[in-house]
Amino acid sequence: MKHLIIICMALFVWSGAQSQETVYPAKENKGLIFIKNATVHVGNGQVIENATVKINGSKIAEVGSSVSIPAGDVTVIDAKGKHVYPGLILSASQLGLVEVNSVRATVDHTEIGTYNPGIRSVVAYNSDSKVIGTLRSNGILLANIVPQGGTISGSSSVVQLDAWNWEDALYNADGAMHLNMPSLFFRPSPFAAFLGLTETRNAADFVKEGLARIEEIKNFFREAKAYHKEAAHTATNLKFEATKKLFDKKQKLFVHCDIVKEMLVAVDFAKEFGFDVVIVGGTESWLIPDLLKQHNVAVILAQRHSLPTTPDDDIDLPYKSATYLQNAGVLFAINDEDGQTRGRNLPFNAGTAAAYGISKEQALTAITLNAAKILGIDDKTGSVEAGKDANIVISEGDILDVRTSVITHAFIQGRQVSLDDKHKQLYERYKYKYNIR
Numbered sequence: 001m002k003h004l005i006i007i008c009m010a011l012f013v014w015s016g017a018q019s020q021e022t023v024y025p026a027k028e029n030k031g032l033i034f035i036k037n038a039t040v041h042v043g044n045g046q047v048i049e050n051a052t053v054k055i056n057g058s059k060i061a062e063v064g065s066s067v068s069i070p071a072g073d074v075t076v077i078d079a080k081g082k083h084v085y086p087g088l089i090l091s092a093s094q095l096g097l098v099e100v101n102s103v104r105a106t107v108d109h110t111e112i113g114t115y116n117p118g119i120r121s122v123v124a125y126n127s128d129s130k131v132i133g134t135l136r137s138n139g140i141l142l143a144n145i146v147p148q149g150g151t152i153s154g155s156s157s158v159v160q161l162d163a164w165n166w167e168d169a170l171y172n173a174d175g176a177m178h179l180n181m182p183s184l185f186f187r188p189s190p191f192a193a194f195l196g197l198t199e200t201r202n203a204a205d206f207v208k209e210g211l212a213r214i215e216e217i218k219n220f221f222r223e224a225k226a227y228h229k230e231a232a233h234t235a236t237n238l239k240f241e242a243t244k245k246l247f248d249k250k251q252k253l254f255v256h257c258d259i260v261k262e263m264l265v266a267v268d269f270a271k272e273f274g275f276d277v278v279i280v281g282g283t284e285s286w287l288i289p290d291l292l293k294q295h296n297v298a299v300i301l302a303q304r305h306s307l308p309t310t311p312d313d314d315i316d317l318p319y320k321s322a323t324y325l326q327n328a329g330v331l332f333a334i335n336d337e338d339g340q341t342r343g344r345n346l347p348f349n350a351g352t353a354a355a356y357g358i359s360k361e362q363a364l365t366a367i368t369l370n371a372a373k374i375l376g377i378d379d380k381t382g383s384v385e386a387g388k389d390a391n392i393v394i395s396e397g398d399i400l401d402v403r404t405s406v407i408t409h410a411f412i413q414g415r416q417v418s419l420d421d422k423h424k425q426l427y428e429r430y431k432y433k434y435n436i437r
Contacts, residue, residue, distance in 0.1 A: 023133065025162045026415035032056055033414070034069045035394065038079035043086040043368040043383035045361045053084060055390040058414040063384055077394070077409060085364065085399050086383050087141030087391035087412065089158075089371035090343045091300045091333045092254070092280050095132065095143045096125040096159070096166075101339060110149030115220060117177060117242035119154025121147040125166040131342050132161050133421030138344050139393040139407050141417075142171060144375055146178055146254075151217060153178040155242075155251070158375055160391075162417040172377045176278065177246055181257035181265060182213040214265055221273055252276040252376070254300075258283035258309065267295050278374055282332075283309045286321040289328030298331040298374045301366075303338050304349040316356060322366065323357030333371040334363070351400030360400060390414040 033055040040051040040063060052067035053060060069076060099106035108124045125145050135143070141161055147153040155174040163169035184207050227233070227240040228247055245251035253275040255266040263279055270277040279285060282299040285292060292299065301322060308317045325332040334353060336346040346367055354363035372382025381391050392411045397404025410417050431437075 023418045023420050025164055025168070026412070026417045029055070029057055029390075029411075029414035029416070032061075032070075032074040033077065033390075033411075033416075034067070034074060035077045035079050035084055035392070035409075036069065038082055038084040038394070040084045040384055041086075041361065041364055041399075042385065043365060044385075045365060047361065051084075053384060053392065055392075055411065055414050058389060060384060060386050060388050060390050060392075062386055079394050081396075082408065083395045083397065083399065084384060085139065085393050085395065086368040087381065087393055087410070088139045088346055088367050088399075089333075089375070089382065090135070090140055090143040090346055091335045091371045091374060092146045092156070092302075092337065093143045093335075093343050094146060094148065095135070095343060096127065096129045096145060097121065097147075099126065099129055099131065109147055111147065111154065112149075114150045115152045115239055116147075116150050116154050117152050117239055119147050120157070120174060121145045121154060122157035122159065122166050122170055122173065125157075125159060125169060127159075127163045127165050127169050130422045133418070134423050135343055135346075136161055136410055136417060137407055137419050137421050137424070138347060138405070139395065139399055139410065140343060140346055141391050141393065141410060141412050142377075142381065143343065144176070148180075151180055151182070151213070152220075153180060156254070158377055160412050162412045162415065171381075172375065174245070174251065175376045176252045176254040177243070178254045178256065178280075179217070179269075181255055181262045182210040182217075184210045184261040184265075185259050218269075218272070221269075225273065246275055247273070249274070249276055252278050252374075254278045254280050256280045258302075260284045260287050263288060263292075263297075267291065267297055270295050270297060280335075283318075283321075285330070285332075286317070286324035289324050289330050292325075292330050293328050296331075298333075299325060300333045300335050300371075300374065301325075302335055304334060304336075304352055305338065305345065319352050320356035322353040322363075326358045326362055331370060331373060332366060333374050334366040347399050347405060348402050351398075351402070354400055360398070363400060 035053040038051055040048040051065050054062040054067050094109045097109040111119050122145055142158055144156050144158050146156040156176045157174055158172040159169035160171045224240040224243045257263055258281040266277050266279055269275055278298045280300045281302045285299045304318050306318050334350045336343045336349050350363040350367045354360045369382040372378035380389050390411050393407055394409040396406040399405045
């Protein structure tokens, strides 16, 4: 009995030592780190064989095949046979705002009200989310945290995924305002005919209601524009005040929509108000790539592992729509919005796009440098180039291939971060339970 108690106590201590609560954010890097003998995928389409990456503190100091490694107190990582990539970027996510979808107390992504331009999603970001570690393990080091609800949901911010709290995590504050476009696509109730019920609305009425709501949104922005032109205000309007960075082009307008009619309205916002518009979703963006290019409207393609919008579309259209945007020169990023994978499949969504028309380096750019450009952070991340933050991952194989993508090292601003996560811990726990070696 005494031996059994000792064994149980040892197991308790072992499981506690392995728990995610003991995975701490990495300390600041104050030295030199060299990653040598690697195949470096820069993120801008360039690949450098047998290269060395020099990290000095938080920055990338040098990248190339002729970087010298000094003797002395430096850290050297031999990445022979491995691949170095920029840290992947999740362009739109509820990471840290939702832990368990079915548990209301862990969901904090929506504010009450229709127009909430003053909402800042980042202040609700939970840096202790157990989902975060699973993203780092797949090479995702940055994420744009997006609010939901209402017509104007508020502002999103980019966070780095190794932090004590939201203040530490903040990488780029309030870079985008989010607008949920009223739907202009009528979907009859699938249960009405089955239950013998009559549909109360027809397609024309539905679209008419949507257009009326769009006009309300335009009036809101017209009034805000007039408000900002006033030399002095008789009263402060907090909602209008929150839109100032949109009009000053210090913030982008992310419009969540999918069909052509809705995207045409988004383009109209860019034309009338001069906003920098980004379409989030963009299921039918492949139909109007030249128009999007003409008006400098970028696209964040939503979940690629999905069915087409309409029954007569090609079954593989979600996989190859990136090719249409790439060929037209549209700035686009690939995202993962699946509620089950919670962003972890980002590199594999890009890998699917690479299998359906674009090159692997173009697919990589869509989840690194392109995403950074859209989020306004390409001056400091998105590629493995000198002068940028050392946001880097090392993989044993192709990071876009689910079979060979095994992340061995990850650095955020030069700090080597932990790649432990709840999934790995449970894997080891049950291997131990069932004596699997």
